[in-house]
Amino acid sequence: MTDDAAVREFDGIRLERVREHVWEIPREGEMGVAARVLASEELLEQIGDDMTLEQLRNVTHLPGIAEPAVCMPDGHQGYGFPVGGVGAVDAETGCISPGAIGYDVNCGVRMVRTNLTYDDLRGREAELVDALFANIPSGLGGGGIVETDRDTVEEILERGVDWALEHGYAVRADLEHCEDEGRRPDADADAVSEKAKDRGRTQVGSLGSGNHFLEVQRVTDVYRPDVAEAYGLEPDRIVVLIHCGSRGLGHQTCNDYLRRIETEHADLLDELPDKELAAAPAGSDLAEDYYGAMCAAINFAWVNRQLITHRTRRVFERVFEEEWETLGMDLLYDVAHNIGKKEVHEVDVDADGRPTTAAEAVGRAERELYVHRKGATRAFPAGRPEIPAAYRDVGQPVIIPGSMGAGSYVLRGGRNSMDVAFGSTAHGAGRTMSRTQAKKEFWGETVQDELRDQQQIHVKAQSGATVAEEAPGVYKDVDEVVRVSEALGIGDTVARTFPVCNIKG
C-alpha cells in the first residue's frame, strides 16, 4: 500500500504524516530530537511557504531539548524561532533562549465580559469607539495611562497585578482570573536594565502598535454551553478583548540579553545553526538573570493590560451610565502567548534521567523544563491546579484573536494538550504576507470604510498604515487554525465572537 499523502517535502525538509494533523520531521544529522507540525494539509502548505520549517528544525539543536519541538497550525517564521512554536528545554542541563520567547515578552490577550447585549450597543458604536480611542493610549512611543518613576516601575516589575490591586486599578477577582494570578514570583527587577525601565516609565497602560488592539465584540456562537456558562458567556453578549504586551520595556530586555548572550556564551552560539537562536546555558548566571528579567517583563505586561482594563471600565461607565460592576465587566481570563516558564512535564529520559528521544529513552519521568511558548498559548486541561478555581472543572480558558474582520475564539485547554504540545495550543490567525506587502495591497481608509459598510465593524486607528498592515486579507483563516486545535483535542472550542468596535495603534 502506498499513501501519497504520507510524506511532504518543502525546500528539502521532509515531513512524515504521523496521523491526522500531525506531521513529523524525523531526527537526523545534528537534530537533537524530532520536530512536529500540528496542521491540516491546507495550513501545512502555508507553513511550508516561508522559513518556518527550517527554523523549527533548528530549534531541535538547542541543548537539552525534550521531544518534540512543536509548530502550531498558525505557525510562521519569526526571529530565529517560529511564531507559533513550543520548545521545552531541560531547566537543569539545557538552556534558555530569548528568541524562543520573542521580543514582546508576555504579549497576550485578556477578555473582559459584560452584561450588555449587541442591541444595547447598536447605533452607538461610533460614540463608544471614539470614547475608547480618546481614553486608551495607543501607537508607537510613550504615553501611558499612568506616567510613573523608576522606583514604581521596579515595584510593577516585582509585583505584577498585585501592584495594580494596591493602587486601585484592580479588584481581587482580576488577579484570580489571570494566568499565574498576574504575578511571576521569579521576577528580578535588578536584572532589568535602566534603559528598559526608563522606556517602561511612560508606557504603563498603553496598547502599542502593530497587531495590538482593543476590540469590543459580540458572542455569535456557543459550542460548549456548559463551559461557556462557567466562563459567563452567552450568545449576543458583548465582551472586550485586549491584545498587547510589554511595550518598549520587554523589547529592550530581550535585546539587552541577546547581546549579552552573544558575547558571554559565544561557545554555545557557535554550535547553533542560527545566531538568532542564541541561548544561555541552564545554571549560568546569565540564564538566571535573563529568566528573572523576562519574568519581570511578564509582570509589566500584566499590569499594562490591567490598567487598560481599568480605563475601559471607566469608559463603559460613562457611555452606558452604570457602574462597571453592574455592567458585569469581570475579567474572564488573561493569558500570555509569548512566554518562557519553568514547568514540570513528563518526558522521555535516558539512563541519567535527562530528556532524550522516544527511540533512545529508557523510560519516562517528570522534569523541570523551560517551556518556551512563542505565539503559542498555555492550554491546560481540566483538573490542573494552575487553573482558577471557578474554571478548574472545565479547563483553562484560551483566547485566540482573529483579524479585525474575522471572529475570535474562546477555547478551553484540551485533554490531549499535555501529551501533544507541552500543554499548549495556537494563538491566532498568523500572517500570510509581510507588512511591506500589505501596504502595497491595501489602503487603510478603504479597509476601514469596507469594514464599517459591509460588516458594521467600527475601526479607529492612529495610523492608516497600521490598518493596511493588519487588513483582514493578510491573515490566515482563524477558523481553520481552531478546527485543527479542536480535532487534536489540545484546545476545544467554547465560543466564537465577532468584532463591533476596534481601536489600535
Add this chain to the structure above:
DNA sequence: ATGTGC
C-alpha cells in the same frame, strides 16, 4: 513587536 537599525 519596537523611541520601525547595528
